[in-house]
Every structure is written in structure tokens, then in C-alpha cells.
Amino acid sequence: MTVEPVPRKRGRPRKEASAKAAGQFRLSRANLHERAFDRLRTMIVRGKLAPETPLIETDLCDMLGVSRTPLREALKLLAAQGLVELRQNRSARIAPMRIDTIHDLFEAMSGLERLTAELAAERMTEADLAELRRLQDEMERHEAAGDMDGYFTINQQIHSAIVAGAGNITLRETHEWLLARAERARFFALSSLRRWEESIGEHRAILAALEARQAETAGRLIAEHVQHTGREVVQILANHPTLAGVAA
The missing domain is CATH 1.10.10.10 (Winged helix-like DNA-binding domain superfamily/Winged helix DNA-binding domain)
Known part of the structure; x- marks a missing residue:
């Protein structure tokens, strides 16, 4: 069957x-x-x-x-x-860009990035520094081409790479929190073409200090760089408040 x-x-x-x-x-x-x-x-x-x-x-x-x-x-x-x-x-x-808020953000970021740059100068590996050099070269190519979006994207990556190079998770998370709130103002600063050129020079000096393992110099330079950007934003908004619906 x-x-x-x-x-x-x-x-x-x-x-x-x-x-x-x-x-x-x-x-x-x-x-x-x-x-x-x-x-x-x-x-x-x-x-x-x-x-x-x-x-x-x-x-x-x-x-x-x-x-x-x-x-x-x-x-x-x-x-x-x-x-x-x-x-x-x-x-x-x-939200409008408020001058007092921008001042506070960049003051906090300059202090935090000073500390992370000092630590990064001591802790970044040669591979980390080589990647930072590559990013610097790429940022300069975007600047030469007048590519604001590309320039800004790489600029952000450079700052984040230096913070990551400090090897401190708490500092990195705090920086991400601040950066999320300051990013619009930092992009706004690029409305000044003069600031592009100044920023390139400042970044070169910061990179040189990191490569030379000069912690104090690297920290001072990056703090001045962040403060410079903050002052640029405040000055633009003070002169042209309607550009950003700014509230003092």
C-alpha cells in the first residue's frame, strides 16, 4: 500500500x-x-x-x-x-539667534576645546594626526573652491576629531551637546569670506602645535579660534540684526 x-x-x-x-x-x-x-x-x-x-x-x-x-x-x-x-x-x-546665548555657548566651547586640545596633543596617535592633516588639506580644497557646505562639514569633523583625540568620553559627550546648539551660529559666521581665510590659518597653527605635541600652545590657539568665531557671529548680528531675526 x-x-x-x-x-x-x-x-x-x-x-x-x-x-x-x-x-x-x-x-x-x-x-x-x-x-x-x-x-x-x-x-x-x-x-x-x-x-x-x-x-x-x-x-x-x-x-x-x-x-x-x-x-x-x-x-x-x-x-x-x-x-x-x-x-x-x-x-x-x-528660533532666533540670541546674542547672549551665542556668547555663552562660545565661551563654554572655547574652554572645553582648550582642555581637549591639550589632552589630544599628548594622546593622539600618529595615525590620528595623519587623519587630521588629511582633513585639513580637504578643508583647504573646499575653501579654494568656494564650497561653503563642504568647508563647513570638514571643519566640524576637524573639531570633533581633536575632541575625540583627547580620549575622554565625558568631554566628548559634552562637546557634542554644545556643538549641536552652536552649529547654526558657526555656519552663520561663514557669511564673512574674510573669516574663511582667517580660520584656515588658525587651523594650520593648531595642527602644527598638535603635531609638535605642544599641549599648552594647542589649547591656547584653539580657544582663541573658537572665541574669534563667536565674536564674528556676534558682530555680524549686531550690525545686521534682521539677518537672523536676532533678539538681544
């Missing part, structure tokens, strides 16, 4: 496949607010959305391709970084 094989049930695999697809769908939805946050933040930092610009939810949802829930989550994250102001019973808006 021949026994026919019993057909296998296919219900469970379909459920497993369905569960897997649902998990991917949930993950995708969970990332929507992060993508909205990243895109809006870049637009704010790079000046595509001017200070005090009202943020109309329907317009932003259409532009970003998200619903209101992830958009509102993104706006909360931006507000936590001081880039957006959430107003009760009114539309959120891009």
Missing part, C-alpha cells in the same frame, strides 16, 4: 512572514521622525529656513512626506537643541 505524504500546512510561515513585514513597517515608521529631524535640522543650520520663520505643520508634512505625529516628535527634538520654539496655541517657529 502506498501512503501519500501529508501536505504541509502553510499558515504559520505566512504568519511569520506577515509578522516580519509588520516589524519592518513599524521600524520604518519609528525612523520617520529621525529622518524629519535630520532634514529640518540641516535646513535650519545651513540657513535654508530663516530665524523666526513660522513652521506650518501641513506644509512641512507635505515637504517631508510624513504625518503630523513624527513631525511633532522631530520638532520637539529640534526645540531641545534650541533651534525651534514651540508656542502654545500657535505655530512653532525657527
